[in-house]
Amino acid sequence: MTIKLSRRAWIRTIIYSSLAIGGGVGYVCSKRLEVVRLDVPLRGVSKKLDGLTIGVMSDFHAGAFTTRGDITRAVRAIESEKPDLIALLGDYVDGAYSHSSRNVKKGAFIFDALKKLTAPLGVYAVMGNHDHWTDAGLVRKELTKLPLSLLDNQGVDLDHGLAVAGVDDFWEGPANTLKATRNLNPESVIVMLSHNPDVNLQMVEDDRVKLVISGHTHGGQIRIPVINQAPWIPCSWKYRGSSGLMRETEHRWTFITKGVGTFFVPVRLACPPDVGIIRLRSI
Numbered sequence: 212m213t214i215k216l217s218r219r220a221w222i223r224t225i226i227y228s229s230l231a232i233g234g235g236v237g238y239v240c241s242k243r244l245e246v247v248r249l250d251v252p253l254r255g256v257s258k259k260l261d262g263l264t265i266g267v268m269s270d271f272h273a274g275a276f277t278t279r280g281d282i283t284r285a286v287r288a289i290e291s292e293k294p295d296l297i298a299l300l301g302d303y304v305d306g307a308y309s310h311s312s313r314n315v316k317k318g319a320f321i322f323d324a325l326k327k328l329t330a331p332l333g334v335y336a337v338m339g340n341h342d343h344w345t346d347a348g349l350v351r352k353e354l355t356k357l358p359l360s361l362l363d364n365q366g367v368d369l370d371h372g373l374a375v376a377g378v379d380d381f382w383e384g385p386a387n388t389l390k391a392t393r394n395l396n397p398e399s400v401i402v403m404l405s406h407n408p409d410v411n412l413q414m415v416e417d418d419r420v421k422l423v424i425s426g427h428t429h430g431g432q433i434r435i436p437v438i439n440q441a442p443w444i445p446c447s448w449k450y451r452g453s454s455g456l457m458r459e460t461e462h463r464w465t466f467i468t469k470g471v472g473t474f475f476v477p478v479r480l481a482c483p484p485d486v487g488i489i490r491l492r493s494i
């Protein structure tokens with residue numbers, strides 16, 4: 212028996228088949244974690260900082276599609292690199308404007324996985340917009356139980372003239388870079404942690420901040436092959452075209468990680484999840 216399909220039925224079949232294949236491929240791609248290794252050349256910083264490494268993780272979105280296995284893989288990838296310092300950039304749990312503790316409890320395995328992280332100069336964390344969209348108080352409480360420092364518009368001076376500062380989320384915080392840096396040694400080279408790279412808008416004049424490390428964009432998460440564009444990225448145009456390292460000003464770089472998890476759909480296309488290993492170079 213031969214079944215005849217109308218033109219409309221053919222078109223519908225092709226669209227649904229393409230979506231199913233694209234979704235399947237995208238799901239597999241969302242599990243293929245990569246380690247992004249980059250050198251950041253910093254002019255005039257102490258030679259003692261040359262070679263210092265920072266491990267970067269962000270956008271776990273636990274409680275939605277990210278599994279415990281995905282997070283364990285990312286934690287192991289960072290651990291195996293033995294970075295001098297570890298930066299966690301927020302969106303630990305997935306929120307949907309619920310402002311409830313339900314999503315935090317659903318994704319609580321993230322906090323158990325992160326407690327294994329250690330680094331000689333410490334582990335530092337900031338909050339993301341999704342953490343605020345659940346129960347921010349409970350996320351903070353869970354983070355402060357871990358062996359890390361939660362930087363809510365705070366900074367800390369480390370050895371050899373290095374300081375790390377961190378701000379609350381740029382959308383939901385508020386983020387306050389002045390408050391985060393005001394107690395630091397004026398001679399310090401500052402690495403600023405901010406979930407959202409748009410925090411650079413607050414620091415146009417601050418040349419002490421040599422590097423901003425961010426997440427939030429997911430690198431677009433779904434990028435259309437060939438044209439390499441993402442349908443939507445939740446930040447200003449400046450950061451929509453890229454992840455990785457970009458020159459912000461003559462004195463500053465911004466590094467954006469694509470993150471570990473996914474948001475909205477469990478799919479990534481031409482945009483694998485990643486963790487970062489940044490190495491400072493004195494030039």
Ligand SMILES: [Fe+2]
Nearest residue numbers: 270302427474
């Ligand atoms: Fe995110």
